[in-house]
Amino acid sequence: MAIADPWREIEALRREVDRVFSEVGLGPLGRPWRLAFLPGRAARQYPLVNLHDDGQNFYVEALAPGVDPDRFEVTVLGNTLTLSGEKRGLPGVPPERIHRSERAAGRFVRTIELPAEVDPNKVSAEYKHGLLVVTLPRAEAARPRRVTVRG
Amino acid sequence: MAERTVPTPTADAASAQEPTRSEEVYVAPPADIYEDDQGLVVLVDVPGVEPGALDVRVDRGVLTIQGRAAHAAPGDAVYREYELTGFFRQFQLPEEVDQARIEAELKNGVLTLRLPRAPQAQPRRIAVRAA
Numbered sequence: 001m002a003i004a005d006p007w008r009e010i011e012a013l014r015r016e017v018d019r020v021f022s023e024v025g026l027g028p029l030g031r032p033w034r035l036a037f038l039p040g041r042a043a044r045q046y047p048l049v050n051l052h053d054d055g056q057n058f059y060v061e062a063l064a065p066g067v068d069p070d071r072f073e074v075t076v077l078g079n080t081l082t083l084s085g086e087k088r089g090l091p092g093v094p095p096e097r098i099h100r101s102e103r104a105a106g107r108f109v110r111t112i113e114l115p116a117e118v119d120p121n122k123v124s125a126e127y128k129h130g131l132l133v134v135t136l137p138r139a140e141a142a143r144p145r146r147v148t149v150r151g
Numbered sequence: 152m153a154e155r156t157v158p159t160p161t162a163d164a165a166s167a168q169e170p171t172r173s174e175e176v177y178v179a180p181p182a183d184i185y186e187d188d189q190g191l192v193v194l195v196d197v198p199g200v201e202p203g204a205l206d207v208r209v210d211r212g213v214l215t216i217q218g219r220a221a222h223a224a225p226g227d228a229v230y231r232e233y234e235l236t237g238f239f240r241q242f243q244l245p246e247e248v249d250q251a252r253i254e255a256e257l258k259n260g261v262l263t264l265r266l267p268r269a270p271q272a273q274p275r276r277i278a279v280r281a282a
Contacts, residue, residue, distance in 0.1 A: 045232075048232040048233045049230075049232055050222070050224065050228055050230065050231050050232060050233065051228070051229050051230040051231075052222075052224040052225065052226035052227060052228050052229065053226050053227060053229045054225055054226030054227065055226075057226070059224035059225060059226055060224075061222060061223055061224040063198050063199075063233055064198070064260075065196040065197065065198040065259060065260030065261050066194075066196060066259055066260060066261040067259060068259070069259070090183060090185060090194075093185045093187075097185050097186045097187070098183070098184070098185045099184040099185060099186065099191075100182060100183060100184040101183050102181035102182055102183060103181045103182065103183050103194060103196050104181075115229070126223075127259070128223050129198065129199055129200055129201055129223070129257075129259075129260050130196070130197065130198030130199060130200075130259055130260015130261065131198055131199050131222075131223045131224075131260065133223045133224045
């Protein structure tokens, strides 16, 4: 029988604790990280999104790896964007053959309210390397207009 | 030639320590591992990584997956829920993996690695002859 090495056990535990802390800790700029790569089970909202704005368009970037592009459903109503879809698990793999299962799977739906009206006819979406990017042009009425100042 | 018993740090050795202390933050990507008839299959979620930014290597029975993720949306971020950083994860491979035939594929932000069993570890059916 092999004798367990207690130092090795302690080292393994320390590494695990470090790993857990590094995932919920603070980033280099002191702001809290919502780390990209473990968004699965514990996340209340799925997918996580970032919102970008360049003055003309809003860009919603959603972190959703492993989704079949055909299974995404993107709808826009007023200034509300709804993302839904399904991330497949391991199809047809009997449980006794699974060694590790960390990637969450299942159906998801998420609604995002945009800060301004968008033109629903010009919305487009692209799925690239596991990131879904939805481009939403601002509605004409919601675009900033430059006003000339007369002297 | 003088024999040195105490190693003195050379300029090379001193500067070699610096690059390992980078400020970069790495995270361990989530992985699924299962077995099929050919061997092990490893699936790793690596969103935002282009094939060129991914480094998969096997060295002395250790599988290392390393890469950098980049944002895909243009413009300034006005609201953030996640950061994309580098990621890094290592797995100790069992001895019976045929390291020369490992295949890697990246699709929809998921890395799929197929690690076939070495021929000597494949289950073999033994024919029984009638005496």
